Amino acid sequence: MVTLKDISKATGVSVTQVSRALGGHDDVKEATRAKVREAAARLGYRTNAIAKGLKTGQTGFVAMVIPSDIDASGREIMFDMVVGISQAISRHGLKFLLHVVDSDAQVTGAFDLLFHGGGIDGFILTELQEPDPRVAYLQDRNMPFVVHGQYPGRPHPFVDLDNFRVGEVLAGWLLDAGHRRILFLNGQDHRIYSSTRTAGARHAFAVRGIDPSTLDVAHGPMTQDRGRAVALDRLRRPDRPTGIIAGNTMLARGVWDAAAACGLRIPEDLSVTAHDDVLAQYPASGFDPVPSVTRSALHAAWAALADTMSQTIAGGDPEPDSGLLAPEAVPGLSVAPPPAGSSRG
Amino acid sequence: MVTLKDISKATGVSVTQVSRALGGHDDVKEATRAKVREAAARLGYRTNAIAKGLKTGQTGFVAMVIPSDIDASGREIMFDMVVGISQAISRHGLKFLLHVVDSDAQVTGAFDLLFHGGGIDGFILTELQEPDPRVAYLQDRNMPFVVHGQYPGRPHPFVDLDNFRVGEVLAGWLLDAGHRRILFLNGQDHRIYSSTRTAGARHAFAVRGIDPSTLDVAHGPMTQDRGRAVALDRLRRPDRPTGIIAGNTMLARGVWDAAAACGLRIPEDLSVTAHDDVLAQYPASGFDPVPSVTRSALHAAWAALADTMSQTIAGGDPEPDSGLLAPEAVPGLSVAPPPAGSSRG
DNA sequence: CTGAAAGCGCTTACAG
DNA sequence: CTGAAAGCGCTTACAG
Known part of the structure; x- marks a missing residue:
């Protein structure tokens, strides 16, 4: 594994300056930055998001936790949903991970596991039910999250179709x-x-x-x-x-x-x-x-979800109600008056 | 976030001993261990697997990377596969994560991202093709992995139906x-x-x-x-x-x-x-x-896969060929001689 | 513009 | 049985 120290040795630049050069800070001489970049590329350096996270509190990983006992229709769209959300999250420079637990009851435990133990920055919640303990659980513990949908009570970051x-x-x-x-x-x-x-x-x-x-x-x-x-x-x-x-x-x-x-x-x-x-x-x-x-389009919702997630992690409170998506009304040819013979209600 | 330091302060025991008490080492006085355990439970301590991993090189996270453009039959069994593998992995005290990338070509990049940057200990590979660059990629870089299936050439850890x-x-x-x-x-x-x-x-x-x-x-x-x-x-x-x-x-x-x-x-x-x-x-x-x-049963294969993964991460080289699963031959009532009228090939 | 130092949360020789 | 110290890879005040 190639570390900043390796690049420091290879270039004679201090670890401090190597970190700054690679991090894109502006207080680095251009020549130094070039030298560092070249060495990083040559050695195949990859920044360790986890070590970085230990220091900064941000790893760039976002997760979704799903129970394995979801119903048929849930399974049917699960793959599309995971792919869609994953792509949207990637576009914001974040990384998406999916974690499966055996049942609904184990979801909150997984939140703790992943947030405190796994360097996950925040969670995406979908398929809200009523009641649904997840929202309050995350709010009470100050773990960042965004919901696809809305939960009654305390306001929270969300994206939802109207x-x-x-x-x-x-x-x-x-x-x-x-x-x-x-x-x-x-x-x-x-x-x-x-x-x-x-x-x-x-x-x-x-x-x-x-x-x-x-x-x-x-x-x-x-x-x-x-x-x-x-x-x-x-x-x-x-x-x-x-x-x-x-x-x-x-x-x-x-x-x-x-x-x-x-x-x-x-x-x-x-x-x-x-x-x-x-x-x-x-x-x-x-x-x-x-x-x-x-x-x-669900894709539009996912894009908005990723956007809100990105803001939430960055610490910005998304404005309330900004997450409500208006549907487009598109009349087609499938509606006509009821047939003459039918008694009207 | 509750850390070892918090427990140390709460109990008056040094961080070193707190770590040892919680880690189950035997060189800790029973009374000390009890005191530490009590405080950990009371404060809601969760060990930070990531920080631990930085020191020990093991986080306990195992991942699978799949491209979003897999075909219909792949999608159909994907959910069952992910759930099955996830459960099997959990039984070994490890944690399973799924990461989706846009295409086959991006899979290897994700390996680097997750292994070096995301604290992932090892990977599970399925649906091998020929050719398939993934096996050689991981072997060349010494990243632990187990394959469901087998790839010709250099031997590697695997589980496969015969x-x-x-x-x-x-x-x-x-x-x-x-x-x-x-x-x-x-x-x-x-x-x-x-x-x-x-x-x-x-x-x-x-x-x-x-x-x-x-x-x-x-x-x-x-x-x-x-x-x-x-x-x-x-x-x-x-x-x-x-x-x-x-x-x-x-x-x-x-x-x-x-x-x-x-x-x-x-x-x-x-x-x-x-x-x-x-x-x-x-x-x-x-x-x-x-x-x-x-x-x-695919479930048996997944259990074996998790077992081999666990061994591989622990540094043990699983024995070659131990991963080959023999199918059971179960005659039913769906075979009879060809109909009399049919010309025989 | 640069580098030595401290520290994120953890574990593990090492010396009592 | 216990604790101070070093160090995993990184970032960021701080002092030049």
Whole structure:
């Protein structure tokens, strides 16, 4: 292993000046800096972020801790999420690491292990639940973190899609077209984003003077299989929904499948709105007809997350509410008035 | 952050003795040890593995580096692999971390970053290809590593299924039942385990005096979709195979699908053998009829991998060839003689 | 512009 | 059984 001392010996420059030359400080003679740089390159020097961290308190490593018992839909997007976050973090000159623990209960212990024992500067949290002990745990111990999502109570650094607005827009489109029997294929129960979207959708009902309790909300994994299964179940009932809100494009795929299986045309017989995370596997462009969507790229959220993480580690308090991402409302061809024969709620 | 110094102050014991007490050395008076332990627990002390590592050269962190552009089948098992390896590593008191880089080309750079700069003790390598620069890179730089698989040339620490034997057994069962037109649904091209399995299968042909070149080997991702697609293609040909070897149970699922689609019964019209990694999602018990398989739990491989990693870090050279895992040969009900009407190769 | 010195949290000979 | 001291690789006041 090549150290500053080795470069010092090779160049005759003191370790102090070698450190300053490589660290880009300006109080180093150009000639000295050049000599040091050359030797560092020649010897294959790599700065030891850990030793540096011992002194400065910053290693540049950021981590995420996940339990191994996450559900199917979590697994499905896990790889994309890890890759996306990792890339975004790298762009800020930080390094991303993933650590897996056996269960939810072991997550906080891993925070301590990694922060105090492993030179990790900060953590990224996703998939918040209610209740979720992680946020308070990190806040109480002053460990830097950024949440993808928001937790009620004490404010904290976060990046989040405006899920209330998502629910509001997706429901609003259907209501304004005249639909009254609406099914909302939402995400997992107890997930905060799910309940926020429901609240947004019900708000859309309320402001139009329609009873919000008539909205049928189904919680579960956001997969194509579940989308098909739940949609099929509801579409086969005599008072079938005339409009469906899909929480993402995978669920929407399932709705398309179910509509086909029931011989229902979109939008003539069934209207559908969906949220589009702009994931490569399930592009909204792959649908016929093009769906009406709220759109917000998960990649944009990850980039914002990395940015906020970088600020948080640097000690800057990100401004409250700066983390809220507005979805784009993109009308398509998947919404029409309900079919003439359908009784209206 | 609580340090040894804090405990020293709280107890009046020197930092030296505190370190020894907590480290479990035997040259500490019991009363002192008890006092120190109590204070450590009360203050919430956590040893800083990084500072320790600076002194001892061991942090207890083990990492795996994966490129983000891995293929579909790689993504499918990635989560299970990471979880399985992580658990196995934890059981040895080590900590596992995953780091993602953009492409294959950046993997070696990440090794340097993590080893010299990030306090990582050693690396786990999987999915070896040919050629694969990673093994030589780590060997040349004396960074500890263990491979799941084997690389030709200089010996190195590894754990690997005896893939030659797998190919030999799976082909042998079909040949001995009288099959001559055999399709081998193998894994990705350029993967060493794929070619080793092919070699084993061809060896089974050769020792029986049958031309090994008549074995039809198809390379690709080991997914159910591909299994179905390739099997369908072959089964619809006039000289369709009467026996199929499936590289894993996901491919086998696809074969079962294809057979059903063609109206072929297993084993009356089509014999199938498969390798079973004993993964929770695709249990061999879920098939009808029960398939004849070579069986070797990936979990066992991961446990062995962690064990070898632990030894390697500790400086012990694991014995050569101790890492080869023998598959279990478990005959089922999926092999019968070829149908009477079929011309025999 | 430069270098000797102190110190981040830890461990381990060394000398009692 | 105990503790002062040195040192892992680095950075940063401090004094030239």
